[in-house]
Amino acid sequence: MLEGRTHAAGDIVLETVGLTKIFGGLTAVNSIDLKVHKGEILSLIGPNGAGKTTVFNVVTGIYRPEFGQVFFRGERITGKKPHQIVSYGIARTFQNIRLFPDMTCRENVMAGRHCRSTSGLLSSIFRTPRQRAEEDMIRETTEKRLRQVKLWKSRDELAKNIPYGSQRMLEIARALASDPKLLVLDEPSSGLNPRETQDLMAFLRGIIHEEDLTILLIEHDMNMVMGISDWVVVMDGGRKIAEGIPEDIYADQRVIEAYLGKEDEDSTEYDIPAEH
Amino acid sequence: MELTPLNGIEKLASSRQLHIALATAAFLIYPFLVSDYFIDIAFYFGIYTLLGLSLNIVLGEVGLFDLGHAGFYAIGAYTTAILNTKFGIPILVLLPLSALAAAFFAYVVCSPVIHLQGDYLLIVTLGMGEIVRLALINNPFDLTGGPNGVFGIDFPSLGPWLVIDSSLEYYFLIWIIVGLTILGLTRLQDSRIGRAWNYIREDETAANANGIDSRSYKLLAFVLGAALAGVAGNVYASKLMCVSPESFTFWESCLMFCIVLIGGMGSIPGVILGAAFISLFPEIFRPFAMYRMLVFGSAMILMMMFRPGGVWPRKRGAVKYESLLEGTGRTDA
Numbered sequence: 281m282l283e284g285r286t287h288a289a290g291d292i293v294l295e296t297v298g299l300t301k302i303f304g305g306l307t308a309v310n311s312i313d314l315k316v317h318k319g320e321i322l323s324l325i326g327p328n329g330a331g332k333t334t335v336f337n338v339v340t341g342i343y344r345p346e347f348g349q350v351f352f353r354g355e356r357i358t359g360k361k362p363h364q365i366v367s368y369g370i371a372r373t374f375q376n377i378r379l380f381p382d383m384t385c386r387e388n389v390m391a392g393r394h395c396r397s398t399s400g401l402l403s404s405i406f407r408t409p410r411q412r413a414e415e416d417m418i419r420e421t422t423e424k425r426l427r428q429v430k431l432w433k434s435r436d437e438l439a440k441n442i443p444y445g446s447q448r449m450l451e452i453a454r455a456l457a458s459d460p461k462l463l464v465l466d467e468p469s470s471g472l473n474p475r476e477t478q479d480l481m482a483f484l485r486g487i488i489h490e491e492d493l494t495i496l497l498i499e500h501d502m503n504m505v506m507g508i509s510d511w512v513v514v515m516d517g518g519r520k521i522a523e524g525i526p527e528d529i530y531a532d533q534r535v536i537e538a539y540l541g542k543e544d545e546d547s548t549e550y551d552i553p554a555e556h
Numbered sequence: 557m558e559l560t561p562l563n564g565i566e567k568l569a570s571s572r573q574l575h576i577a578l579a580t581a582a583f584l585i586y587p588f589l590v591s592d593y594f595i596d597i598a599f600y601f602g603i604y605t606l607l608g609l610s611l612n613i614v615l616g617e618v619g620l621f622d623l624g625h626a627g628f629y630a631i632g633a634y635t636t637a638i639l640n641t642k643f644g645i646p647i648l649v650l651l652p653l654s655a656l657a658a659a660f661f662a663y664v665v666c667s668p669v670i671h672l673q674g675d676y677l678l679i680v681t682l683g684m685g686e687i688v689r690l691a692l693i694n695n696p697f698d699l700t701g702g703p704n705g706v707f708g709i710d711f712p713s714l715g716p717w718l719v720i721d722s723s724l725e726y727y728f729l730i731w732i733i734v735g736l737t738i739l740g741l742t743r744l745q746d747s748r749i750g751r752a753w754n755y756i757r758e759d760e761t762a763a764n765a766n767g768i769d770s771r772s773y774k775l776l777a778f779v780l781g782a783a784l785a786g787v788a789g790n791v792y793a794s795k796l797m798c799v800s801p802e803s804f805t806f807w808e809s810c811l812m813f814c815i816v817l818i819g820g821m822g823s824i825p826g827v828i829l830g831a832a833f834i835s836l837f838p839e840i841f842r843p844f845a846m847y848r849m850l851v852f853g854s855a856m857i858l859m860m861m862f863r864p865g866g867v868w869p870r871k872r873g874a875v876k877y878e879s880l881l882e883g884t885g886r887t888d889a
Contacts, residue, residue: 363764366765374761379758381758384872391767392767394752394755394768399748418748423880458766
């Protein structure tokens with residue numbers, strides 16, 4: 281099952297060891313081991329409630345795990361705050377798009393640069409040359425990212441006023457603006473039409489070639505999972521039940537059972553009505 | 557390339573500069589056309605503008621409900637009053653000290669509660685404002701003079717040469733401070749700090765996920781807002797020559813809240829407009845003074861129903877930014 285991983289030789293970017301998150305009596309994530317290699321696109325899939333988003337939230341610092349560790353490029357980042365995790369180089373998007381609705385697209389993308397800039401209160405009030413140079417750098421990167429997602433034309437529009445598909449891309453641009461090493465996307469194709477999904481896949485494939493980037497994503501759209509992933513990890517009930525290359529996962533009995541339910545051997549008796 | 561016509565930024569900037577120049581000219585000429593009474597009204601307009609601007613950082617920029625802002629105002633005023641009457645420290649020296657005292661107080665008091673959201677924070681700050689007022693009435697260590705307050709506060713002066721003791725001079729003192737504050741805050745709005753505040757207001761989780769330490773930025777807003785309220789307290793104390801707890805009631809916090817809500821959250825011109833409404837309206841309609849609350853109340857309700865963004869909301873994307881990459885061969889889209 282573990283064969284055929286194209287990036288297996290690359291450095292491990294993100295690793296979780298025995299990651300466990302418990303909410304009250306519910307073990308949402310149960311001892312998950314995850315290895316994300318440099319340059320690959322790893323998809324985390326599983327039925328609703330499998331604990332995928334919880335894994336994301338633990339990795340990005342929104343939740344603190346009960347047990348287990350998270351390592352990013354060899355450094356232990358377990359329990360760090362979300363804003364610290366971004367500066368390590370992990371940027372994320374959300375399942376329900378979370379933009380800054382009443383701010384312009386430009387300002388939204390500029391948010392991504394926050395962790396890469398340092399100007400303080402006084403230098404901002406007195407507009408020191410350093411602060412101005414930094415603002416120019418922020419504007420430049422912002423422009424680059426906006427052009428990358430083809431939203432430069434909408435730069436001065438409020439984020440809430442652009443179409444849904446564009447909002448998704450804007451959120452990705454915002455995440456990319458922090459120059460991350462790992463991009464964490466929570467269901468990037470949800471709400472997109474097939475055409476937009478195709479564009480998104482092409483876009484993700486493009487940036488992973490051009491930049492020093494690794495992508496970890498949660499996805500429900502099987503076309504996208506099969507079409508884009510280098511490696512797929514399947515979760516169910518908080519546990520990892522399978523992993524492998526997309527083709528193997530597609531045919532895996534445990535995965536099919538997790539999604540469609542187990543086929544009961546004597547269920548046929550009940551399913552077929554008696555012929556009378 | 558030297559002869560390109562004015563681009564968007566320059567056009568907007570030049571019309572803005574014109575407006576600012578006109579407003580400044582009006583402010584310079586105004587006091588020489590009217591009696592002292594109207595100069596004093598303009599002085600209080602200035603005080604309320606400063607208070608509105610200070611609350612606007614917390615309420616407008618970061619969206620934190622603070623109904624105890626009069627507490628910070630009181631700390632500034634009493635710092636000035638006590639240090640001046642007991643130790644004879646000059647008022648202008650106390651100006652930064654009052655700001656520091658209020659800022660320090662805000663830091664200490666807000667640190668443990670800054671994680672509270674929305675109405676919870678509102679209740680805590682409301683309580684904080686009331687505690688400050690009650691503490692002043694209780695005359696701790698015989699410093700605050702209880703309900704009578706502290707009196708005999710000096711005029712601000714720079715040695716014997718420049719003593720600020722007339723309405724005209726106070727008018728200029730407060731409006732110079734307001735002018736500098738507006739300049740500073742405008743620059744902050746267009747910096748990573750101002751944007752970080754707005755990101756938190758818009759979506760705190762997303763702000764955190766983009767590397768913004770919301771806790772420190774919220775605290776910074778409180779500290780800076782309190783410092784400006786402290787400055788207003790300093791000027792107010794020396795203008796009145798006495799301070800007493802009844803100047804810092806819950807009603808004052810409410811007025812500041814109204815200024816920001818009516819004017820427009822996060823909008824500096826809006827705050828000036830709101831302050832004008834709050835401070836000039838009662839003067840103009842003095843015969844109807846008894847209906848003041850009624851008018852404020854209805855104004856607030858109407859605002860919330862028909863113009864929740866305020867009379868003069870901050871316009872996003874008004875400044876059109878031109879490309880930095882065009883012509884550099886780095887535009888691939």
